[in-house]
Amino acid sequence: MRVDVLTIFPDYLAALDLSLVGKARRTGILDLRVHDLRDWATDRHRTVDDTPFGGGAGMVMKPDVWGRALDDVLGTPGDPAGDPAGGTDGAADGAADGAAGVRAGAAHLVVPTPSGEVFTQRHAEALAREEHVVVACGRYEGIDARVAERARAAGHRVSELSIGDYVLNGGEVAALVMIEAFGRLLPGVVGNPHSLVEESHGAAGLLEYPVYTKPPSWEGHDVPEVLLSGHHARIERWRRDQALVRTAARRPDMVASLDVADLDRADLTV
Numbered sequence: 608m609r610v611d612v613l614t615i616f617p618d619y620l621a622a623l624d625l626s627l628v629g630k631a632r633r634t635g636i637l638d639l640r641v642h643d644l645r646d647w648a649t650d651r652h653r654t655v656d657d658t659p660f661g662g663g664a665g666m667v668m669k670p671d672v673w674g675r676a677l678d679d680v681l682g683t684p685g686d687p688a689g690d691p692a693g694g695t696d697g698a699a700d701g702a703a704d705g706a707a708g709v710r711a712g713a714a715h716l717v718v719p720t721p722s723g724e725v726f727t728q729r730h731a732e733a734l735a736r737e738e739h740v741v742v743a744c745g746r747y748e749g750i751d752a753r754v755a756e757r758a759r760a761a762g763h764r765v766s767e768l769s770i771g772d773y774v775l776n777g778g779e780v781a782a783l784v785m786i787e788a789f790g791r792l793l794p795g796v797v798g799n800p801h802s803l804v805e806e807s808h809g810a811a812g813l814l815e816y817p818v819y820t821k822p823p824s825w826e827g828h829d830v831p832e833v834l835l836s837g838h839h840a841r842i843e844r845w846r847r848d849q850a851l852v853r854t855a856a857r858r859p860d861m862v863a864s865l866d867v868a869d870l871d872r873a874d875l876t877v
């Protein structure tokens with residue numbers, strides 16, 4: 608899978624050199640390239656923003672700079688996937704030769720924004736199935752709306768996604784969140800793929816049950832007896848009930864979509 612990130616703060620993405628996503632990059636599972644948007648600016652100050660039409664505070668990111676960058680990175684829908692030549696092979700080194708012709712096949716453009724559809728595990732699962740994702744990290748008051756409009760008109764899928772109802776200073780943190788969320792789902796990234804099944808927000812649509820490890824008693828707090836019983840059926844039932852109780856208590860919005868039989872049967876007194 609190829610992921611391109613366009614940002615004026617390439618070093619923000621350095622965290623993607625670490626841990627499982629970093630290993631996925633080094634083993635070739637994830638081809639992540641970080642580009643400095645200023646490489647597509649045309650003036651000597653490498654300007655990427657300007658004042659908003661209609662007035663108001665702050666600055667808006669210029670459509671022409673984004674247009675040139677996305678033309679190089681998105682590629683053209685239907686093109687055979689080219690052998691990408693541009694961008695960096697490490698998030699840390701911000702030097703990007705993004706201006707070089709980076710060719711790629713049709714890509715899915717993701718634009719982090721507080722005014723987007725809320726990003727969920729379903730989005731992560733869908734993005735993990737893409738061959739090429741481009742993340743456009745906006746700053747200031749946002750990116751000129753015509754940039755997404757033009758990408759859609761050119762035939763690209765464009766998803767404007769929020770990672771939650773709060774406002775960040777830029778899209779880079781949201782990009783880190785989303786790339787980790789879908790990157791970890793790529794085959795070969797996490798050691799035990801089964802662990803992906805039982806996670807919160809997984810296929811069961813439940814929050815995860817509480818977990819414990821040694822010692823069995825710690826400062827007067829004991830591990831629930833059932834987990835020490837070796838009785839696998841009882842343990843499975845207890846975990847399922849705990850997941851139901853947690854979901855009902857913490858995320859009533861998720862309960863609505865649960866199979867009622869589960870709720871009726873569960874021992875919710877746990």
Ligand SMILES: Nc1cc(-c2cccs2)n[nH]1
Pocket residue numbers: 719720721744745746768769770771772773774775776777778779781
């Ligand atoms: N969920 C979310 C996204 C954002 C931003 C994306 C780009 C600039 S600010 N804030 N909050």
